Amino acid sequence: MMTTYTVAGGRLSLDDGGQPAATLRAAVWIDLLNPSRDEVQAIEQALSLELPTREEMQEIESSSRLYREGEALFLTAPFLYGADQGEYGSTPITFVLAGQTLLTVRYATPKAFSAFANRAQRSPGLLTSSDAVMLHLFEQVVDRLADILERLGADMDRASQSAFRTAKGTTKKKANARDADLKDVLILLGEVGEVTSRARETLLGLTRILTFVNAEKATAVRKENKPIIKVLERDVRSLVEHASFLSNKANFLLDAVLGIINIDQNGIIKTFTVASVALMPPTLVASIYGMNFAHMPELGWRFGYPMALLVMICSAVLPILYFKRKGWL
Known part of the structure; x- marks a missing residue:
């Protein structure tokens, strides 16, 4: 599915489906979700570039994820999605800065994307240029990851209290329910560890993208948008540190719960x-x-x-x- 965002006279025009080449070139943001072969060909012909395939997007070497072809920048990183539904995972998303147009190629929908699309419809000023769209989208991703890490921290606090409260139980009734309680804590800690690791993977991918864009910002980023990069770098760095803290805390709680189970055994x-x-x-x-x-x-x-x-x-x-x-x- 292809969605184009075009701003003219301060008003946003949003279109779904196939568009003529002139309309595609005038769009400030083109979002491709599970694109068909016809949509990919239309984009490549209109913008005179070659989009990476899904297999190429999944390659892990830096040269395959961050590179320049002509005047276009190709930026790919893994992004966390589905954290609220419990069916979480990581999906590679490619950002292509091609002149006045930002092109995103993705095969899943992180909540930050849908949230930013809704914001853009209310505030077309976020879509002043292709680099502004990308940076504001990164801000939405960082805000979303911050919310996820805050929730994980609260979940771990509840898991910690539950584990040690269960360990202190001495009555027969509590002893009978202890195994079920500790099993729930272990499952929760496993989910927290998995989501935290995927969130860190997303943050590290953003760090690499920002470093690459920072080196190319003389030609890729407008002057008025350069301060956003500094704010993003600071926020991403703080979230990486917080994610590391949560990961260490999860490991500590896991060791504590396993110790309680070993004592019972x-x-x-x-x-x-x-x-x-x-x-x-x-x-x-x-x-x-x-x-x-x-x-x-x-x-x-x-x-x-x-x-x-x-x-x-x-x-x-x-x-x-x-x-x-x-x-x-």
Whole structure:
């Protein structure tokens, strides 16, 4: 799907579908979402450039993501999407600065894109030039990532409180629900770690793009838009640091939760071990009197059976009392 944004006389004109070459060249922003082959050919003919394929957009080497062809800049980075729906992922998005037109090629819709498109319809002043569109779009992405990281921080605080509150539970009811609570905490920490890593990947991609554009800003960015790059670099740097802090916190909480689980498992294993040791002497006594030898003095004794039961009970109780005295139970 192709959407063109054209500003004329301070008013925004938004069109979907195929447009003549003259209209495409006059557009300040052309957004391609899952473009068809016909749409790609129309763009390439109108703007005299060659768009990267989806496979080329997924290449990880810097020279394939950030480069110049003639007067056009090609900038590609992975972007986080779907964080609110729980079906999150990263998708490469290519930004092409071609003269007066910004071209975006994407195969998913991060929320920042739809939010910026709505803002642009209310405030056409954001679309004064192609570089202004790109930088304001980056601002929207950074704001969105900041919101996501704030939410992840709140989620981790709740996970931390839940984990340690569960660990302090001593009643039988809390002990029975402990496994389910700790499982929920582990799942939450896994999601937080995954989203945080993808958010950091997006921020690092933005950092590379801003560094590249900063080196090319003499020809790629208008003078009035250059301060936006400095603000973006500062915001991205602070978010990278915050994402690193959240990642370290998630690792700490993960270690703490796993430690709690190990303590519970050790307690269970210790209980089984003590029970096994306590049952060994009665088993020995029962084994002795279960042997079928002809000459066993107790076979003819009237009180042999009660005596054997008493010996087995005492041999089971005495080790348990000893373990409790030592503090092993």
